[in-house]
Amino acid sequence: MANAQLPSKHLWRFFRAGGFDQVRLDSGADLQALATLDQKLWVALSCPTTSLEFDSRTLELLDTDNDGRIRPPEIIAAVKWACACLKNPDDLLKGSAALPLDAITDATAEGQQLLASARQILANLGKPDAAAIGVEDTADTARIFAETFFNGDGVVPAEAAQDPVLRSVMDDIIACLGCVPDRSGKPGVNQDLVERFFADAQAFAHWWDQGQNPAVKPLGEATAAAAEAVQAIRGKVDDYFARCRLAAYDSRAVNALNREETAYLGLAARDLTITDAEIAGFPLARIQADRPLPLNQGVNPAWMDAVGRLETHAVQPILGKEVALGESHWQTILATLAPYASWCSQKVGDTVEKLGIDRIGQILAGDFKEQINGLIEQDRALEPQANAIAAVDRLIRLHRDLARLLNNFVSFRDFYSRKEKAVFQAGTLYLDTRSCDLCVRVADMAKHAAMAVLSRMYIAYCDCLRREAGEKITIAAAFTNGDADNLMVGRNGVFYDRQGRDWDATIVKILENPISIRQAFWSPYKRMARFIEELVAKRAATADAAALEKLKTTVTTAPAEAGKPEAKPKIDTGMIAALGVGAAGIGGMLGTIVSSFLALGALMPLGVAAVILLISGPSMILAWLKLRHRNLGPILDANGWAVNAHASINIPFGASLTTLAKLPSGSSRDITDPFAEKGRTWIWWLGALVLVVLGASWWTLRQ
8 A cells, every 4th residue: 555645754855866856765764764755756666576686585585475576565564674673773774794683672572582593593503602693694594404403394304203213204204205305404294294194004004904805806815916917918808809709790801800911011021029019919819700819829929928927827727727718718807806906996095005014004003193293393383483583584684785775766876876886787888989887687678679769768789698608688788978870780799797797798679869969960961971972882883884884885896896987976065064054053052152151251150150050950959859858767667667757867967877988097199090091181272272262252351
């Protein structure tokens, strides 16, 4: 629920940055009153828990509803809890990695529990005299609980049992059902595993007792082998008798039921094995009307072993010595073994079967279940202390990270102060003689670009690769200073992430917008120069093609024209007249321009400035309008943020986000370039002559 309606007598202080007011959080009193600050004054209302340069574990602790996003209620709850756990809430603003034990309040029951747990952690780690505790002390719970079997998580390792017999039962539970790792990382059992194991053991023992009835095992202990032999071949025997019945119904089907001769041709052309799958697919024996199944001669070679086991374990014990097995005999065997098959199909407690019925009986005869449950209850009794250890870890992380998060959520103080990078800044991109600090990670470039275009910033999307590690990320880098002349898809640079690792960066997509006023000033002239270059290149290419074609024509027609007298070239009077008119027009235009400038007299420099402004002015005005509306919000919103303000990036601030290359202070420079193009002095002389003529004309007009 929004907190705008909560009354507040706290005197807030704000600072102006990015074109809007942002709250200052400079004291513990500010933090304690945060719940009363109108959320309309918060810079962000939501941020993701991923793609941030921030401790991921701290973000998980803040995200109490586990939806992958941090919102104001979660921030407020964390601030309120952390302030209540410390003697002086001002300590939260220090961002210290170590939490002094004497900073934890002992005025509340929760604070006393936290303090006791912190001391217990340090004692378990062999540092009982330490005066402070850090994240590294609570990050590895396995180390904290390594020397104890009972840690309040409801999981007990087998080593916790003092009695070797009880320990072996717990090992059996783990062997049958698997384990649950406890906080120390050791494999153990919990209440659920114990209940399942003993329930399965009881069910299996009851099922086993039912199977000891003589009606279930007509052959005694040999019944299992007989049933296994029957089951292994039952499908083929049933198929054989079905085919024989069909042959008795219609003798014309015999050949088809025995497979056509062509089915053997493919087999005969290659090497065979008795277990060949194609052979096993043939009938069990040759099909004839009402023919009994032979048990020795004439059986499919692929099934000889299975038929032999059937005869040994089932036919002889039930029917006696038989040479062939009739269908009625087969049904007798099935009926005899039916109770056993039914009993097997009802088996329960399979998970414990591997222990054997004798071991299962021993376990059920003792009070092992009650003993193990007693150990679990002993462990659970320590749950408050163990939970307090988790709370200590949370307090340490908030003590270290909370102030930084607030200065990147409630306000964007870190971003606009430029003292350190904001949590959403992924690193620095070096490309085209400049460095870009406003770089954010991007998961879906197309989706991000659809929103980021509204920021009115020049954004280059780069694929970044660390070849030795095989890692790849995509970033969006905002160019906020310089020009865009050499920025294009395919250009390469280097990206340094916040850990200082370097990545190969390649531009793969560009969102074009004005970068600077300077770029806008020169833009018309650069466009005109490109237009003239393209026009000249096009005309030159056309002329070159025409000259080449004329040369080809001359070469091919020269022999035919060799005997003809040379024709005098004709003068194109129309072309001469056209050139004259063109030259006169250009001369008149230049004369008008020069006369207009000369007529300005002393205001001639203003006239030159007016012409320049006329050419560059529209481009500069358009760029200025767009630059003054550059907004950080769409770039972050495209990454899942909910930015609550128009976070402007004006021209001076943009210049600080993208730094141009410049020589170090105090360095020297040799401007002599041995490979520079040779100067054309006549151009300078011509320019000087034009200036002299204009000066003389201006002087004459003044007289």
